[in-house]
Amino acid sequence: MSSSRFDVYAIGNALVDAEYRVTDDFLSRHGIAKGQMTLVEEAPQQALIRDLDSEFGLEKRASGGSAANTIIAVAAFGGRSFYSCKVASDGLGDFYVHDLHAAGVSSNLKPERESGVTGTCVVMVTPDSERTMNTFLGITSDVASAELVPDSLKASQWLYIEGYLVSSDSARAAVKEARGIARANGVKIALTFSDPAMVRFFKPGLAEMLDDGVDLLFCNEEEACLWSDTLSVDAALEALKKIAREVVITRGAQGALVWDGEKRIDIAASPATPVDSNGAGDMFAGAYLFGLTRGWEPSRAGALASRAAAAVVSQFGPRLPLDAHAGLLRDFNRQN
Secondary structure: OOOOOEEEEEEOOOEEEEEEEOOHHHHHHOOOOOOOEEEOOHHHHHHHHHHHHHHOOOOEEEEEOHHHHHHHHHHHOOOOEEEEOOOOOOHHHHHHHHHHHHOOOEEOOOOOOOOOOOOEEEEEEOOOOOEEEEEEOHHHHHOOHHHOOHHHHHOEEEEEEEHHHHHOHHHHHHHHHHHHHHHHOOOEEEEEOOOHHHHHHHHHHHHHHHOOOEEEEEEEHHHHHHHHOOOOHHHHHHHHOOOEEEEEEEOHHHOEEEEOOOOEEEEOOOOOOOOOOOOHHHHHHHHHHHHHHOOOOHHHHHHHHHHHHHHHHOOOOOOOOOOHHHHHHHHHHHHO
16 A cells, blocks of 8 residues: 555546436436436526426435545545535535535535535436436536645545546646646546546547546446447457556446456456446446555456445445445455
């Protein structure tokens, strides 16, 4: 283990997640593209929430966003994590700050914050456990270099960059600055593509955030194939090797594929009865990074990540209860 103050420093969109169990018919009636994240304005999202509340009722609310889920997992497993993000001085912002800090994550967030509207993500889960997201970024669309805490970043092992930031000019500028700080201080850089829609619609921006490459790239099979314009995961991996020293491609029920810089490692899927796929990739990244910061080999980190992701998929909501991580880790260490 490193003597760094933080294991992982992340930057991402801070969103309050509101989760609903819905039907495919509901998505069709509302013209919502299933299985991906769609950016929307506040008014249509509020109208959607009214319809969801009326027809299904809210299931769960939590401080979220892709990188937040990952960084909270790192902390819950016993790591030290820091999150740079932006929420407003509204009720949802207060909820977000309390929830994040209660999870043991340090952050740039202070009691005094800018006025505005905290971002929200409506997560709709269909009976096949697929998650569809409808996101109003609110004030997090203005996340910028001002949210960075250079001293904390310099004192970290890893910088973790959320791909969803690609839609914001100021966020991409913040990523560029964070990358520069990381490179100058020997901090490794990881990036996640986050969602197929980000690769499909914002590929030039992702290339800008990747810059001269990263130490570790997380993506799922669909994102990998979209990036490389191929239908083959093997061909996609060859393309991804050009932008990342190490690559993790999650493959759902087929487990995951890891390129550790020298060889390919196939990670077996852990048994799961799918309930909700939301957060599985975020958890995989969090558990994997936790393992790496403990000096584990990629195969061992991948095995923990597979088990943790299976646990998330087997329950409703994007994260495990905080107290469940210690038991999962203890069982894993006992068996491995």
